[in-house]
Amino acid sequence: MSDQFTLEDVNVALSPMERFEEYLQSKGKRVTQPRRILVDHVFSKHEHFDADTLIDELSKMAAGPNRVSRPTVYRSLTELVEAGLLRKLDIAGRAVYEHDYGYPDHDHLYCTQCQQLFEFHSEELAKIRDAVAKEQHFRVTGHKFIVNGVCVECQHKARRPKRKVDLI
Amino acid sequence: MSDQFTLEDVNVALSPMERFEEYLQSKGKRVTQPRRILVDHVFSKHEHFDADTLIDELSKMAAGPNRVSRPTVYRSLTELVEAGLLRKLDIAGRAVYEHDYGYPDHDHLYCTQCQQLFEFHSEELAKIRDAVAKEQHFRVTGHKFIVNGVCVECQHKARRPKRKVDLI
DNA sequence: TGTCTTATTGAGACATAGACTCAACACAAA
DNA sequence: TTTGTGTTGAGTCTATGTCTCAATAAGACA
Structure with missing residues (x-):
């Protein structure tokens, strides 16, 4: 987090x-029960997750009338990305989501061993990006x-097989 | 291309x-007809392509006994990536391939309008990457x-709909 | 050059993530 | 409360890629 407010931070009270x-x-859309359940759940913890995990968790959470269907999960995820609440990453061909709203800019180190994501921030990166774009007269909207x-941990435990299908 | 040879360049004669x-x-694998046809075709032009396009082109090219089947295309692409001849990119969730062997390091600008990829190279990028990694004791094997x-062209022709399903 | 072992191939079934269709439903405005 | 319309869930469909397996063809060796 930064020490001073920027324009972006103003709305973070919400x-x-x-x-x-x-x-x-x-957008003239409606505030519905499924959307509420989904957003509450997604923002109840700060973790990277994929659509499938979310579908599982939601169906476990509320099996009855309060469950959220697969299509709705996919639809809502798309909306949340559009709304700027979530960011969508493509990790090794898989779609992974993370909080965007109220969360500082960052990029990722991806450990191909344990599949964990580590966040980092670099000011210079954006500068390079913008410089290159300017050179080619490219209007930047974002980057991945x-x-x-391999992360430290995995470097140490070398080739002892561990968490494979664990969380991304 | 660089002005001087590096160790990597030595084998480019091949x-x-x-x-x-x-x-x-x-690897104790065999040099077969399908693999030959595929490699010849892939390296006959320097373009980004996806598996599907390749399958189409190959089936058009040689309908008879010389055709290359879908599974073989997928298998060979994987091998070519492993062999360091091709690089695999994930663009907006789609797998896209490009020449790697004998081709200088670079990254991409992706125009979300016309879906075209533009290449660029930045020395600083690798430096930042390595600095960040060092800080976190992360052993880097590569990056995306x-x-x-939006590219210049698309900025100009504004919102006139054009090439949509064109080549990536 | 013929023989034999074994990697490779192609056909087709299967897997998976995600999008689409549509009738029933529920939000929110009047 | 009523009503118009956006939304939902069940189920189907599509795209991309993988797996299985019998038939084939490299290529090593005689």
Whole structure:
């Protein structure tokens, strides 16, 4: 987090759900029960997750009338990305989501051994990006930077097989 | 291309097929007709392509006994990536391939309008990457950096709909 | 050059993530 | 409360890629 407010920070007083409601209203969309359940769940913890995990968790959480269907999960994820609440990453061909709203810019180190993501921030990166873009008269809207490799932990435990299908 | 030879350049005298044969032999694999046809075709032009396009082109090219089947295309692409002849990119969730062997390091600007990829090279990028990694004691094996935005051409022709399903 | 072992191939089934269709439903405005 | 319309969930469909397995063809060796 930064020490001073930027324009972006002003709205951070709003909860994710409130922020989402703003977005929905601006689009003439409705604030429904499934969308509420999903947003509450997604923002209840700060972790990277994929659609499938979310579908599982939601169906476990509320088996009855309060469950959220697969299509709705996919639809809502797309909306949340559009609304700027979530960011979508492509890790090794898989779609992975993370919080965007109220969370500082960052990129990722991806350990190809344990599949964990590590966040980092670099000011210079954006500068390079913008410089290159300017040179080619390219209008930048964003970027994806993922560094592949092996994390400290995995370097140490060398080739002892561990968490494989664990969380990304 | 650089002005001076590096160790990497030494083997560039070999054609992609020759290079691939080296790899196959080192793995106890066989130099077969389908693999030859595929490599020849892939390296006959320097473009980004996806598996599907390749399958189409190959089936058009040689309908008879010389055709290459879908499974073989997928298998060979994997081998070519392993052999270091091709690089695999994930653009907006799609797998896209490009020449790696004998081709200088670079990253990409991706125009979300016309879906075209533009290449660029930045020395600083690798430096930043390595600095960040060092800080976190992360052993780097590679990276993916894709800058999203709108290319000059698309900025100019504004919102006139054009090439959509065109080549990536 | 013929023989034999074994990697490779192609056909087709299977897997998976995600999108689409549509009738029933529920939000929110009047 | 009523009503118009956006939303939902069940189920189907599509795209991309993988797996299985019998038939084939490299290529090593005689």
